[in-house]
Amino acid sequence: MVCAEVLFDDAKLFKGIVSAISAIVDEATLKVDPNEGLKLSALEPAKTAMVQLILPPDVFSEFKVESEGYYTVNFKDFEKVLKRIRGANSVKLEFMESRLVVSSIADYRKTFRLPLLVGEPFEMKSPKVEFKSRLRMDSRKLPEIVGDLKLMGSDVRIAIDNEKAVFRVESDRGESETVLTRGDPAVMDIWSDEPSESMYPLSYLDKMAGPAKVVGEVRMEISTERPMKMFYPIGGISEAGIIYYLAHISEK
Numbered sequence: 001m002v003c004a005e006v007l008f009d010d011a012k013l014f015k016g017i018v019s020a021i022s023a024i025v026d027e028a029t030l031k032v033d034p035n036e037g038l039k040l041s042a043l044e045p046a047k048t049a050m051v052q053l054i055l056p057p058d059v060f061s062e063f064k065v066e067s068e069g070y071y072t073v074n075f076k077d078f079e080k081v082l083k084r085i086r087g088a089n090s091v092k093l094e095f096m097e098s099r100l101v102v103s104s105i106a107d108y109r110k111t112f113r114l115p116l117l118v119g120e121p122f123e124m125k126s127p128k129v130e131f132k133s134r135l136r137m138d139s140r141k142l143p144e145i146v147g148d149l150k151l152m153g154s155d156v157r158i159a160i161d162n163e164k165a166v167f168r169v170e171s172d173r174g175e176s177e178t179v180l181t182r183g184d185p186a187v188m189d190i191w192s193d194e195p196s197e198s199m200y201p202l203s204y205l206d207k208m209a210g211p212a213k214v215v216g217e218v219r220m221e222i223s224t225e226r227p228m229k230m231f232y233p234i235g236g237i238s239e240a241g242i243i244y245y246l247a248h249i250s251e252k
Contacts, residue, residue, distance in 0.1 A: 001148035003069050004032045006063035011104060013234070014083040014091045017053065020232075020242045022075040023207040029072045029119030032095055032191050034065040049204050052124060052243040059235045061090070070119030071095050077104075081112040086219040086252040118127070127245050131229060132197035133160035133196035136189040137180065139232065143209045147177050150202055152176040154251055158222060159197040165190060188217065196212030196224045198248040199250075208244045215242070225250065 007056035008014045019041065021028060028051075037060070040053040057063040081102055085091065088104035095116070103111040145167060149156050153171030160166075165187075167178040180187050208230055212218065215232040222228050230244040 002094050002096055003199055004066075005062070005064040005093070006038070006060045007090055007092050008059070009061045009090045011082075011085055011088045012227075013214045014100060015079075015085070016084055016211055017055075017234070017242060018075060018079050019216055020211045021051050021053060022079040023210050024244070026043070026076050027074050029070050031068070031119075032065055033068045034063075037063070039124060041122055042095065047209070048201065050127075050245040052245075053124070054239050054241060054243070055234070056237055058237055058241055059240050062092075068100070069095060069123055069224050071100065072117035072119040072229045073100060073114065077114055080115065084112070085110060097166075102224045118204050125229050126229075126243075130228075132223040133192040133220060134221045135165040135187070136217065136219045138186045138188065139209075139212035139215055141186045142212050142218055143206075146202065146209050147248045148178060149176050150206065154202050154203050155199050156198065157199045157206065158220075158228070159194040159195065160190065160191045160192055160220075160222060162190060165246060170245060173214075174233065185191050196222045196226075198222050198225055198228065199251060200228055200246055200248055204246050208246065211242050 020059050024044045025042045028040055031039040037056040085104045087106040091101045094101040098116055100114045100116050103109060133203045142157045149167055152174045153169035157168045163182050165180045169176045182190050211232040215234060217233055219231040225248060228246045229247055232242040
């Protein structure tokens with residue numbers, strides 16, 4: 001029995017979405033709701049990072065969902081299956097009682113069936129942080145910035161004010177600094193209620209740069225000595241996108 005059936009027109013983007021989740025957690029629960037669409041909120045085992053997904057019904061070309069359901073998916077296996085879908089324009093998902101059926105049509109039809117577990121209901125809770133500074137930028141530049149910083153250390157200090165964002169790494173290996181200013185082509189916007197500065201683990205920031213392969217914009221929000229929020233908007237629909245939260249490294 002099919003409990004829900006959805007069609008996502010951009011197979012490449014959908015593969016990127018699943019990879020973005022898989023980078024943080026192995027397994028997570030999807031909420032499928034006729035009014036809210038697809039939602040996910042999962043905390044990484046070390047509790048250093050959180051990933052959330054919001055895909056309203058309008059993001060899908062077909063969205064046949066009659067009632068709310070929660071389905072636990074192994075995203076590592078989901079990602080492997082989607083890597084076998086090449087050249088397809090769309091991905092179809094059918095949520096059954098104990099199976100997730102993934103299919104696509106390119107030169108021929110491919111179908112995969114993944115086991116599902118009954119998921120526990122959840123609420124979309126986020127860290128209670130008042131973010132004071134934000135950088136909105138071309139996400140395609142983020143993997144390059146992270147790659148430069150990783151050469152010199154494992155932790156990055158990020159400082160944002162009204163005119164610039166500074167990424168700085170210092171270690172025994174040396175120092176690296178990247179500065180983005182308001183007038184730079186990669187910068188879409190910078191604002192700050194007050195200058196903010198915090199340190200974060202680069203290994204996680206590297207994972208969180210993954211969606212840059214399929215989403216053209218990222219919004220980074222910080223406050224001094226507080227977690228970071230990263231948002232990759234999807235489909236030009238308000239609130240639709242991939243959200244990450246990353247714990248800061250306390251220097252006290």
